[in-house]
Amino acid sequence: MSKPASRLPSSLVLVGAGKMGGAMLEGWLAEGMPPQGIAVIEPRPSEEMARLCGERGVALNPKEPAAPEVLVLAIKPQMLDEAAKDLDALVGSGTLLVSILAGKTIGDLRKRLPTARAVVRAMPNLPASIGRGATGAAASSEVTEAQRLVADALLRSVGAVEWLPSESLIDAVTAVSGSGPAYVFHLVECLAEAGIAAGLPADLSQRLARATVAGAGELLFRSDLSAATLRQNVTSPGGTTAAGLQVLMADPGGLKALMRETVAAAKKRAEELAG
């Protein structure tokens, strides 16, 4: 028997078209998913979302978008109880539920949407909005290989996908790659402030910090070299980088310990959002 092929679904309902839902929708459309197969449920759509749906022919808040092949949940975890009241009616026995909600476990989702059997819990990140996301995903035992490939195609349309051997890893994934872009953006803020303290005009320092992190990220993306090797390539013996890194890499008190605490705090918060 031939293996099932990776493919986008023929019908999909997206619940929550905010930052992440909107980014995924754009990715699916860019991948060529037929807009008439997509319905969006979003009580207060942004003007941009309403325009996108109107222009592309995606149904926005249709009356009866029942039993799609895939239902994607992209609301805030805190909204789940409120939203779930109306959602189980949309789910068919063959519907694959894909959730990107931080913290909410497959068990939590099943409790709210008891008709859903096959569930994929995924954690993408904001660079999905430019097709450069990183997603970790785990599937419940009811998910067939064909359904897993459909979820893979949906998630891969906005970036790289890592299938996890166990759902138990997903809170750590959330803390590293889900929240990670915010740590990097904060690094830009800190580098710019440090530049101002070192005497640069504010706007120049901000431009330099932003371009530096963007360029370093692009280099990481394009290069086969490890982050450690790339770091060493910047660091001339006895030079300026070595002097700076001596502070940043101090043990104790350096970035390593701070990052460990940062990730631990984010993971703990993901665990608290369960239930």
Ligand SMILES: NC(=O)C1=CN([C@@H]2O[C@H](COP(=O)(O)OP(=O)(O)OC[C@H]3O[C@@H](n4cnc5c(N)ncnc54)[C@H](OP(=O)(O)O)[C@@H]3O)[C@@H](O)[C@H]2O)C=CC1
């Ligand atoms: N932002 C990120 O970087 C990432 C977020 N996530 C996860 O993605 C999910 C969405 O996050 P994000 O996109 O940032 O949040 P947003 O607030 O941007 O999007 C959520 C959207 O859902 C809408 N909404 C609220 N209630 C309902 C409902 N009952 N039915 C349908 N839609 C509803 C909200 O409308 P309104 O605002 O009017 O209430 C909003 O537009 C979260 O669970 C988060 O954990 C995962 C990875 C990365």
Ligand SMILES: O=C(O)[C@@H]1CCC=N1
């Ligand atoms: O901050 C949050 O809870 C979500 C999940 C990962 C990124 N944003």
